[in-house]
Amino acid sequence: MAETPKTASLTIDGKTFELPVLTPTLGPDVIDIRKLYAQANVFTYDPGFTSTAACDSAITYIDGDAGILLHRGYPIDQLAEKSHFLEVCFLLLYGELPTADQIEDFEYRVTNHTMIHEQMHNFFRGFRRDAHPMATMVGVVGAMSAFYHDSTDIADPWQREVASIRLVAKMPTIAAMAYKYSIGQPFVYPRNDLDYASNFLRMCFSVPAEEYVVNPILSRAMDRIFTLHADHEQNASTSTVRLASSSGANPFACIAAGIACLWGPAHGGANQACLEMLREIGSVDRIPEFIDRAKDKNDPFRLMGFGHRVYKNFDPRAKVMKQSADEVLELLGIENNPTLQVAKELEKRALEDPYFVEKKLYPNVDFYSGIILDAMGFPTSMFTPIFALARTVGWISQWKEQISDPQLKIGRPRQLYQGVTQRDYIDVENR
Numbered sequence: 001m002a003e004t005p006k007t008a009s010l011t012i013d014g015k016t017f018e019l020p021v022l023t024p025t026l027g028p029d030v031i032d033i034r035k036l037y038a039q040a041n042v043f044t045y046d047p048g049f050t051s052t053a054a055c056d057s058a059i060t061y062i063d064g065d066a067g068i069l070l071h072r073g074y075p076i077d078q079l080a081e082k083s084h085f086l087e088v089c090f091l092l093l094y095g096e097l098p099t100a101d102q103i104e105d106f107e108y109r110v111t112n113h114t115m116i117h118e119q120m121h122n123f124f125r126g127f128r129r130d131a132h133p134m135a136t137m138v139g140v141v142g143a144m145s146a147f148y149h150d151s152t153d154i155a156d157p158w159q160r161e162v163a164s165i166r167l168v169a170k171m172p173t174i175a176a177m178a179y180k181y182s183i184g185q186p187f188v189y190p191r192n193d194l195d196y197a198s199n200f201l202r203m204c205f206s207v208p209a210e211e212y213v214v215n216p217i218l219s220r221a222m223d224r225i226f227t228l229h230a231d232h233e234q235n236a237s238t239s240t241v242r243l244a245s246s247s248g249a250n251p252f253a254c255i256a257a258g259i260a261c262l263w264g265p266a267h268g269g270a271n272q273a274c275l276e277m278l279r280e281i282g283s284v285d286r287i288p289e290f291i292d293r294a295k296d297k298n299d300p301f302r303l304m305g306f307g308h309r310v311y312k313n314f315d316p317r318a319k320v321m322k323q324s325a326d327e328v329l330e331l332l333g334i335e336n337n338p339t340l341q342v343a344k345e346l347e348k349r350a351l352e353d354p355y356f357v358e359k360k361l362y363p364n365v366d367f368y369s370g371i372i373l374d375a376m377g378f379p380t381s382m383f384t385p386i387f388a389l390a391r392t393v394g395w396i397s398q399w400k401e402q403i404s405d406p407q408l409k410i411g412r413p414r415q416l417y418q419g420v421t422q423r424d425y426i427d428v429e430n431r
């Protein structure tokens with residue numbers, strides 16, 4: 001016997017409306033309110049989208065209460081342990097883990113798009129040397145639409161594919177160039193015999209004056225950081241990409257919008273803010289003072305790297321990141337790093353504090369990533385560009401999914417208008 005479709009009833013001023021209830025493969029049911037305004041002349045109110053599903057998606061699933069993150073069904077800890085970033089890129093973009101032939105072909109295609117148009121070097125040189133690398137990245141990625149006209153037609157599946165590969169391939173080159181430019185060193189061209197993470201490290205840290213050999217331990221740690229940041233379903237930057245794309249904007253413009261959104265300290269900028277905070281705390285004995293400040297309603301200070309809109313439990317990425325921080329610092333012989341000591345003690349004390357326990361505030365992915373990146377030699381200003389580099393594949397996967405959806409509509413939220421009602425214009429002499 002066929003199941004009766006679920007519905008929800010909404011009664012307004014004595015009149016009842018039946019709303020369809022959609023059932024996902026995982027997660028809570030979703031009330032379909034698309035026809036509500038037409039039928040009942042009301043809007044729903046949900047600033048910050050705390051209870052609103054804005055799209056269908058089959059890419060990433062998060063259970064924030066259980067601390068679960070799945071990409072195409074695979075748990076993030078298994079991917080971080082057993083897979084590597086380009087394989088995860090393939091998984092996100094195409095839905096399945098690749099066969100040996102498929103990954104070889106994918107790696108070949110990505111590797112052969114790592115260089116950027118030579119004229120873009122001049123574009124970089126237009127920025128001030130002291131520009132934040134994120135500022136440079138927003139500009140340069142947006143400018144890709146001016147350099148790659150042959151992959152901006154979103155109606156053409158082949159151009160969409162080329163744009164996707166270009167973005168995944170060129171983002172490390174662009175991020176490394178933004179860094180090199182900011183420190184006044186020459187740009188380093190990509191090397192196609194290196195894997196994705198090693199190539200990025202080399203483009204950041206090698207100089208023409210001497211040979212640079214990539215440390216495989218650091219390259220593995222870098223790859224894991226990329227994997228842990230690859231996608232996170234409908235977060236602020238991904239939703240920004242989707243909203244930009246809903247108007248039919250080209251992929252490079254959409255990804256530039258995502259980078260801009262990621263930059264904020266409440267989102268991708270938290271890794272930079274977190275390391276700066278840990279350094280400001282400086283020693284374990286100052287932790288109580290900062291915990292008190294984070295709890296004080298009259299002080300805007302928050303513990304950076306703590307709390308998450310969706311996770312009300314451990315961020316599963318933070319667990320892997322913490323383990324990675326231990327490994328990297330030990331291998332580099334700096335396990336007594338004072339910032340790591342402060343981070344571990346701060347985490348322990350916050351998790352024992354009723355304020356953080358009651359509000360379900362746990363460390364997020366950014367709590368430990370900065371410590372690893374710092375140990376690798378990156379300045380704090382590069383933390384968010386590295387996040388943007390890694391998240392690009394998530395944005396692109398979500399963008400591809402969205403524009404192939406026949407239900408695609410331009411994103412257009414409504415509002416609860418609280419301004420003055422209609423009034424007549426007053427001539428200046430009478431005001």
Ligand code: ACO
Nearest residue numbers: 265266267268270294302303304305306307308309359364
């Ligand atoms: N330190 C102290 N208190 C906090 C923190 C924190 N880090 N985070 C949340 N709270 C408190 C808030 O003051 C609020 O208290 P109240 O209910 O008494 O007013 C309560 O917890 C809920 O906080 P909201 O801001 O309403 O929660 P929201 O889901 O909107 O915010 C966010 C999530 C933005 C991540 C927040 O926890 C935060 O600002 N954290 C620090 C920044 C950070 O680490 N961001 C990275 C997020 S992960 C990522 O983007 C990769």
